[in-house]
Amino acid sequence: MDLLFVLLINGLATGMLIFLLAAGLTLIFGLMDVLNFAHGGLFIWGAYSGVWMYHVTNSFTVGIAAAIVTGLVIGLVTEKVIIRPVYGNHIQQILITLGFMLVLQELIKVVFGPSQKAVAPPAFLEGSFMVGDIVLIKYRLFIILIGLVVFFVFAYIFKQTRIGLIVRAGVMNKEMVQSLGINIKLVFMVVFMVGAALAALSGILHAPYSGVIYAEMGLEFSILAFIVVIIGGMGSFKGSLVAALLVGCMQAFMAYYVPSLSLATNMLLMVIVLVFRPQGLFPVKG
Amino acid sequence: MNSLLKLNQVEAYINQYHILHNISFDVREGEVNVLLGRNGAGKTTTLRTIMGLNSVSKGTITYEGENIANEKPHIIANKGIGLVPEDQGIFADLTVGENMSVAMKQENAESTKRLEWVLELFPDLKKFWRKPGGQLSGGQKQMLAIARAYVNENELLLIDEPSKGLAPVVVEKVTESIQQMKDQTTILLVEQNFLMASQIGDRFFIIDNGETVHHGEMEALKTDKAMMKTYLGIS
Numbered sequence: 086m087d088l089l090f091v092l093l094i095n096g097l098a099t100g101m102l103i104f105l106l107a108a109g110l111t112l113i114f115g116l117m118d119v120l121n122f123a124h125g126g127l128f129i130w131g132a133y134s135g136v137w138m139y140h141v142t143n144s145f146t147v148g149i150a151a152a153i154v155t156g157l158v159i160g161l162v163t164e165k166v167i168i169r170p171v172y173g174n175h176i177q178q179i180l181i182t183l184g185f186m187l188v189l190q191e192l193i194k195v196v197f198g199p200s201q202k203a204v205a206p207p208a209f210l211e212g213s214f215m216v217g218d219i220v221l222i223k224y225r226l227f228i229i230l231i232g233l234v235v236f237f238v239f240a241y242i243f244k245q246t247r248i249g250l251i252v253r254a255g256v257m258n259k260e261m262v263q264s265l266g267i268n269i270k271l272v273f274m275v276v277f278m279v280g281a282a283l284a285a286l287s288g289i290l291h292a293p294y295s296g297v298i299y300a301e302m303g304l305e306f307s308i309l310a311f312i313v314v315i316i317g318g319m320g321s322f323k324g325s326l327v328a329a330l331l332v333g334c335m336q337a338f339m340a341y342y343v344p345s346l347s348l349a350t351n352m353l354l355m356v357i358v359l360v361f362r363p364q365g366l367f368p369v370k371g
Numbered sequence: 372m373n374s375l376l377k378l379n380q381v382e383a384y385i386n387q388y389h390i391l392h393n394i395s396f397d398v399r400e401g402e403v404n405v406l407l408g409r410n411g412a413g414k415t416t417t418l419r420t421i422m423g424l425n426s427v428s429k430g431t432i433t434y435e436g437e438n439i440a441n442e443k444p445h446i447i448a449n450k451g452i453g454l455v456p457e458d459q460g461i462f463a464d465l466t467v468g469e470n471m472s473v474a475m476k477q478e479n480a481e482s483t484k485r486l487e488w489v490l491e492l493f494p495d496l497k498k499f500w501r502k503p504g505g506q507l508s509g510g511q512k513q514m515l516a517i518a519r520a521y522v523n524e525n526e527l528l529l530i531d532e533p534s535k536g537l538a539p540v541v542v543e544k545v546t547e548s549i550q551q552m553k554d555q556t557t558i559l560l561v562e563q564n565f566l567m568a569s570q571i572g573d574r575f576f577i578i579d580n581g582e583t584v585h586h587g588e589m590e591a592l593k594t595d596k597a598m599m600k601t602y603l604g605i606s
């Protein structure tokens with residue numbers, strides 16, 4: 086029972102990190118119809134820039150802020166320089182964003198050095214406490230909390246603000262949104278930047294969780310995010326949360342019981358969803 | 372009377388296909404002008420081209436004295452042109468109220484007045500304010516699309532086949548409401564339903580194979596059996 090609970094908390098924490106990465110990916114796909122394989126690059130840049138700032142200032146909060154700012158800035162540049170010329174062409178998008186992903190990954194090694202770096206949680210999040218006879222690791226709860234806060238803040242924005250409504254409307258019908266007088270390019274840019282910032286946030290939060298950062302982790306982790314986007318339904322924010330928690334838990338349980346099969350099971354989950362619900366668990370209507 | 376919108380020898384492509392060959396007509400302020408023509412003649416493409424959703428390869432589109440050809444759709448929309456597309460373009464997961472909110476750029480006395488007016492015209496929208504747009508009936512969707520295009524202080528509405536797929540009683544209702552909107556706004560209507568077109572249209576333009584081939588007063592067309600047969604397939 087205790088073990089199951091520990092694995093569940095692990096799964097939820099991993100799931101939240103995948104959610105932060107997948108949320109941007111799903112919105113960028115749903116709204117802009119862009120397949121962004123460079124998304125994992127934002128994840129590692131968030132991790133490295135955040136950790137660097139965290140170590141320099143000795144403040145994890147400042148590290149998180151630095152990661153978010155890095156995400157916004159690289160997001161802005163990526164949208165303007167890399168994505169804008171290839172709107173509407175999936176093949177070009179795949180090629181150029183995959184290429185850019187590798188560039189971002191290699192640049193990490195140039196800027197921060199090629200070796201992996203150890204990262205510990207800040208003192209106030211280190212260690213664990215007991216509830217009854219269950220051990221709760223603080224940092225994992227912290228990740229789950231941040232993930233929930235992000236989810237509810239964005240759910241509020243989508244439901245209650247004009248920009249949120251416009252984004253939801255844009256996912257359903259871009260042309261109509263433009264015909265109602267809204268500059269969709271501007272909306273694209275904002276969404277891309279916010280998505281990039283969430284990926285960077287995922288990266289910095291992931292660093293003390295795994296205890297180590299290295300340049301290739303972006304690509305590895307973003308595979309899970311892609312699986313989540315497909316399972317959740319492309320363009321669905323809620324779907325990305327549900328699917329991410331599902332994949333995170335699957336990952337945690339499999340990693341404990343049959344580690345060699347953990348990625349394969351998630352792939353299998355995706356295939357099953359694709360067969361029975363090709364539009365994903367929460368399809369977005371046109 | 373002043374012409375609000377004027378197309379002059381407009382040509383347009385969709386991908387590599389030359390769809391509009393020579394479209395010329397003008398829409399006069401305060402009138403309902405109707406585009407007629409067979410299926411596939413290029414009526415929808417004409418409206419989309421005016422809205423900027425399709426690019427112009429030759430010719431000019433003048434709106435209030437300014438060439439808007441190849442402007443971006445949102446800039447054209449903000450000049451006061453509203454589109455009710457053929458498929459209505461309802462945001463299916465958004466409620467009726469949210470569909471209206473996306474359209475309303477600001478909430479001031481003027482826009483509130485327009486909203487109230489249009490909700491009086493279409494009481495169903497008020498009744499189903501919190502219902503997702505995707506769950507409305509065909510007629511209600513059409514009403515929502517028209518209301519959404521109107522609420523933005525637009526001076527010209529482009530309405531694409533509002534009667535399509537609607538039961539006759541609903542068509543009557545939509546016809547009636549468009550008639551009521553005539554006092555408020557200028558309308559360019561695409562309509563295959565000749566009864567509807569003849570009830571509300573002031574003038575007509577016939578498009579055939581991407582060209583405007585005829586125009587005139589609606590009254591005159593009603594009695595011109597030969598023209599109807601040749602271009603509209605109505606005998």
Ligand SMILES: Nc1ncnc2c1ncn2[C@@H]1O[C@H](COP(=O)(O)OP(=O)(O)O)[C@@H](O)[C@H]1O
Pocket residue numbers: 385386388390408409410411412413414415416417
């Ligand atoms: N996306 C497209 N690709 C190629 N041809 C198209 C496309 N959309 C419309 N067409 C063609 O353009 C012509 C005009 O279509 P349309 O403007 O929709 O006609 P209408 O509204 O008068 O029925 C038709 O022959 C149609 O087949």
Ligand SMILES: [Mg+2]
Pocket residue numbers: 414415416457532
């Ligand atoms: Mg048509």
